[in-house]
Amino acid sequence: MSINSLKIVGGVIFILMGQDMLQARLVRTKVDKADVDAYVNDISITPLAIPMICGPGAITNGIVLMESTTNFMEKIILIVVIAVVLMLTYIVLVNSAKIYRWIGPTGNNVLMRLMGLIVMVIAIEFMVSGITPIIRQILKISP
Structure with a gap:
């Protein structure tokens, strides 16, 4: 498994997530009312946003970004940026009801x-940056 393959797969995941967001679809599953009630009342179930916050797309992004760092200082900066993003995410989630009331449906x-749309643009960038080295290697083109 190469980092380029991971970029391509991450791009595909981001494309699918972005497409769902672009069409304002949150969930594709079909469940009946009893299952929804059981889901809502089950404390062990994670919120629906968790797969987007720390799912395969976020994990792939973290791996790709860490792989692209060239020295120890860049790794530290990346870890600090991830911590800041986590803190901002926490603040947004805690205040989500207020934010929703403010911006409305x-x-x-x-x-x-x-x-x-932004997630899909990031996805295309991931895919292109993953496909380009593979094509260069196949065609034996030097970078």
Whole structure:
């Protein structure tokens, strides 16, 4: 497994997530009312946002970014940036009800679609940066 393959797979995951966000779809599963009630009342179930916050896309992104660092200082900076993002995510999640009341359902849909577009752009960048070295290696083109 190479980092380039990981970039391509991460790009595909981000494309799928971005497409769902762009179309304002949160969940694709079909469940009946009884399953929803059991899900809501089960304390062991994680919130729906967790797969996007710390799912395969986030993990792939972390691995790719850590692999692209060239020295110890860049690794420290990346870890600090990840900690800052985690803190900002915590603040947003704690205040999500207030934020939703402030922006309303229309603002929420607009932001979700905008973020979906941004996630898809990141996905394309991941895929291109993963495919380019593989194509160069196949065609024996030096960088």
